[in-house]
Structure formats: C-alpha cells, structure tokens
Amino acid sequence: MKTTPKFYNCLERTKNEIFSLLFQGVKRRKSKFHNVVLNTVSIEKKPEARTVVLRNFCKNELTLNIHSDQRSKKIKEIINDKNVCLVFYDEQKKIQLRVRGEAIVENSKKKSWGKLSNWSRRCYLTLDAPGRLSDNPTSGFPDKFTDIPPSEIESEMGYVNFALIKIFITQIEWLYLASQGHRRALFEVKRNNSKLNVTSKWMIP
C-alpha cells in the first residue's frame, strides 16, 4: 500500500505545508509555486487571468506580494474591484492551492524596487503602456537595452511605472490528489485590526 504524507489527515500540518510551499515559491525560481495565475474581475465584470511571479509571502500578515506595471490593465481592475484569486498547481506534488484575497496597490514600494536588478527594471522602461497596440513587433523599451542593461540612473526612470500589489489573504483552499482518496480543506482568515485568526475545515473533494 502506498504511504501518505504526514499532512494527509492533519489540518495543522496541511496549513504548515501551505506556508512552506508559498515560501519556496518566493525563494526558488524552479518551484511550481513561483509562477501563479492571478485572477481578477475586469472593468466589464468578466473574469480575467494572467501568470505572475510570487514575490513575497508574509506569514505574520498572511499577505502575498506581486510586482507589476502601474499602467497595466490588472492595476485598473484591482483598484476597481479588490477581489482576487491566485491559482497554483504542482503536478509532481499533486497539490492545488486557490488563494482568495483582497488586493491593494501598495504606496510604499521603495524597498521592493531596491531589490530589483537594473536588468529586471527594463520592463518598467517601456515608453508606451503595456497592452497598447503597436505597429511593429517590439519589447517596448529603448533598443539600446536589448543587450545592455540600463545604468542605475536610467533604470530609476522606471520607478514611476513600478507597482507593488499586496494581497491580504482571506481564504486558502487546499486540494491534494491521492489514489487512496483526495483531501480538500478550507482555511479562512479573519482579521480583527492587526490580529489574525485562521480557522480550518475539511471539505469533500
């Protein structure tokens, strides 16, 4: 008979496994939790989704950070409707996470910007806003940065376009696929001022 992981029948261990996966997602580029599908509600009230990189997970606040361009569509959508859902799936681990939350566009973005290399900052140097139609195939940023990164001073021009999205987690839905029987659980976060209370329940998969 196949063995099951320690978290299989334990909500507390499942919660710890989720936290560990989110930390790995931030730290390890190869982790299946590094890229995630961010779902938003469009201005026309339709579902919208795109892949983004998980940049930070704070266990104390239960928040997640994502970087984006201030001029992008998703920013307008988040300002219009803060409700978001992040969907992760690791095929090897057979784990799906659906993280629901409320997103804000964070004002204090200096620290996150400071951690970016000049090479990464190129994305924020496009002259036109992301999503704009173009007559030609283009990266959007000046040609001189195709092979050479911008200087420190040149890269700083991108700061105004850089946006830090912070997501306050409200729910995490866990699904673990196993031949013995799947496991599904719901973790709900209640916020009372700065105090956090997480409740956990099993669900029928």
Ligand SMILES: Cc1cc2nc3c(=O)[nH]c(=O)nc-3n(C[C@H](O)[C@H](O)[C@H](O)COP(=O)(O)O)c2cc1C
């Ligand atoms: C692997 C991968 C990672 C990506 N990471 C980000 C990211 O961290 N932030 C971001 O704004 N866009 C990222 N993108 C691009 C988005 O998927 C999307 O195309 C872009 O942000 C425009 O989205 P919007 O028009 O819905 O705002 C990534 C795309 C891929 C394929």
